[in-house]
Amino acid sequence: MRLVGIWGYPDPEILKKYPDSEFIDLDINYNAPTSGILPDAYCRIMRNIVDNALFFRDRLDVIIASVGREKCDSGWFASHILKDMGFNVIETRYEKYNQTLDIPISRSNLPLKKKINLIMEGILTKTRNSFRETKPEFGFWGVPPNDLDFLDIFPGTTHVYGWTRCVEAGRPADLELEMFADDNVPTVFFAQAFCAKMQLAKYLAKKYSGLYVDIDDKASNSARAKIEAFIKLG
Amino acid sequence: MTTLKRYIDAGTSWTKILEINGDDKQAKIISTKDFAGLNLAYDNATGHMADKTRKYQNEVLSLAYGAKKLLNNPENATIVDIGSRDIKWVKFENGKYRDLDWNGSCGSVTGATVEMLCKFYGVDTAHLPPQDELIPVTCGVFGMEKIMDEIASNVPVNVALAKYIHGIAHNTWIFAKKPRKIYLSGGFCLNNCFIESLKYYCEVETLGRFVLVEGLYRYLTGSRLKR
Incomplete structure (x- = not known):
């Protein structure tokens, strides 16, 4: 199955352009082999992103990369590195909002x-x-x-x-x-x-x-x- | 007929044992390696080398309960335990638990490093003169490199080691959030150079090496602490 990779919190309007796609959150640790692209002493989440991108490379059609203040400079740098390595990367910034959603899960009694x-x-x-x-x-x-x-x-x-x-x-x-x-x-x-x-x-x-x-x-x-x-x- | 109860604080290098037999209470200390060879049964354990899948209580809780007991319910106190491997501390304010921390990895090689260095250089820890200068030990590996550099520069071994110990003392004080007074627990209670170095920064009162195992016993038999 083909995949659309994401990280951070991409702009929902961009995500809507991929209604029938199978998404994969590259932030998560799937035990992908270490690519060695980033330093060992570096944010583990960023290492997950890059290692996952390399691991799933053959199945990724596109990466929708969160590169604004909703993520971090490291996300922006990783986006540039992956583009430089030949990945199809769409950068999004999601920094302005029209509303504040309720937060029932944050306040719930779930584990x-x-x-x-x-x-x-x-x-x-x-x-x-x-x-x-x-x-x-x-x-x-x-x-x-x-x-x-x-x-x-x-x-x-x-x-x-x-x-x-x-x-x-x-x-x-x-x-x-x-x-x-x-x-x-x-x-x-x-x-x-x-x-x-x-x-x-x-x-x-x-x-x-x-x-x-x-x-x-x-x-x-x-x-x-x-x-x-x-x-x-x- | 009374029943023997045995509690242990299995530290990285040393195991502290508390045996309760009716009104009789005995505290013993042996190397953790030797303790493992004895296959002694015990009722509960704390400490880095304790088997955490069974009869285990975590060390910070043991420290908090032990300090509470040994200091007779302190109003305001910071109690720091520093042993072979790491530093942990708890703070009481207005008679209640207030804050804690435990360093996990970086800078955590403390007493074991000092013991190794003293053995390597053949220096008795009793003969280390406290030094005004210190070697920074935020990273233990870099700290050891500095010791070797100093010795290579003809600084006497006992002076270089004392500077390193001063570095550990300074690090301990900073890590514990710069308290006015430290109640000291653990193996460094026996290290005069460390205690005198720590006194550059705060008052020091030693509590000995059995605070955690006393705390384990108190935790299991007494009332619970709350913030």
């Missing part, structure tokens, strides 16, 4: 991993399910991590903040919304190691007395244990 997966799937297909809102006992701020398994440490009463909440709200470059956190909700401020958002996560963790965590590939035992301790002591 955190499920919340994040549903929100990200919503870029291509919005769910029509209804969700039960829960009072937040904990918060998870950040982007969808490369390692989704450590999200199982969080209880269902964890609300989603940061860029992932912005995605659900349909405003992925809304920095004000991205920097929002609830004062009295103990929150883990997560950033992918080597990502520019480490700056925000570290700052906000201090501002809101939360826990700053950066993880590169898979969460180490220490990273998992400190999140667990934060939740149990929270």
